[in-house]
Amino acid sequence: MKIGHFITFEGGEGVGKSTQARLLADRLKVAGHVVVVTREPGGTPLAEKIRDLILQQRPKSPEAEFLMFAAARAEHLSAVIRPALEAGQTVICDRFIDSTRVYQGDVFGVERALILAVEQLVVAPTIPDLTIVLDLDPTVGLKRAAERGTLSRYDKARIEIHDDLRQGFLTIAQSEPDRCVIIDAARSVDVIAADVWTAVAARLVPACG
Ligand SMILES: Nc1ncnc2c1ncn2[C@@H]1O[C@H](COP(=O)(O)OP(=O)(O)OP(=O)(O)O)[C@@H](O)[C@H]1O
Numbered sequence: 323m324k325i326g327h328f329i330t331f332e333g334g335e336g337v338g339k340s341t342q343a344r345l346l347a348d349r350l351k352v353a354g355h356v357v358v359v360t361r362e363p364g365g366t367p368l369a370e371k372i373r374d375l376i377l378q379q380r381p382k383s384p385e386a387e388f389l390m391f392a393a394a395r396a397e398h399l400s401a402v403i404r405p406a407l408e409a410g411q412t413v414i415c416d417r418f419i420d421s422t423r424v425y426q427g428d429v430f431g432v433e434r435a436l437i438l439a440v441e442q443l444v445v446a447p448t449i450p451d452l453t454i455v456l457d458l459d460p461t462v463g464l465k466r467a468a469e470r471g472t473l474s475r476y477d478k479a480r481i482e483i484h485d486d487l488r489q490g491f492l493t494i495a496q497s498e499p500d501r502c503v504i505i506d507a508a509r510s511v512d513v514i515a516a517d518v519w520t521a522v523a524a525r526l527v528p529a530c531g
């Protein structure tokens with residue numbers, strides 16, 4: 323049975339997901355929560371190996387790539403996310419189902435039915451309680467990621483793809499307002515963190531009161 327809160331950060335490249343995940347974890351810890359910060363793809367030794375494999379040698383088939391990510395997610399759920407939630411801990415995950423929907427689904431063309439089947443049969447019932455979608459002009463996000471000095475093959479994709487990704491995340495957030503909050507990520511780190519905290523406190527009350 324799930325007891326803890328499950329929070330995910332989503333959005334395009336360089337929008338500040340990892341930065342905000344870390345800041346939220348720090349703040350929740352100060353408030354007395356036990357917090358696990360993790361990421362996808364990855365989050366366990368095996369899942370990180372799958373992540374490295376995919377990033378080094380891209381599968382030719384989008385379905386193969388999707389299923390490898392799905393295998394990593396199944397492992398991550400059973401080894402890390404569910405045990406932590408069952409122990410009453412708060413889990414913060416940097417990218418999750420929405421990244422799959424927009425990258426593998428909207429951009430790389432994996433059938434939505436396949437993606438939803440895996441969500442329903444593998445991920446459920448461990449659906450995030452709250453998803454923070456950080457929204458930013460992709461040219462700004464890519465510049466941030468480039469300045470940080472690590473661009474993946476996704477970062478290097480054509481700018482139109484990044485516009486599609488941004489729209490994909492916004493569409494999901496608008497269609498699932500109970501789960502998702504959109505936050506303007508063009509502002510300072512501290513201002514965004516304050517909005518993230520407000521969203522967490524509002525949604526997951528009384529835990530963050
Ligand atoms: N609000 C902000 N304003 C300016 N710079 C920021 C802001 N938030 C994060 N940064 C910087 O931008 C870079 C990207 O941030 P971060 O790594 O948190 O983004 P990300 O969404 O996790 O990126 P990726 O998709 O590549 O994992 C980092 O160097 C970070 O310090």
Ligand SMILES: [Mg+2]
Nearest residue numbers: 339340341416
């Ligand atoms: Mg990151």
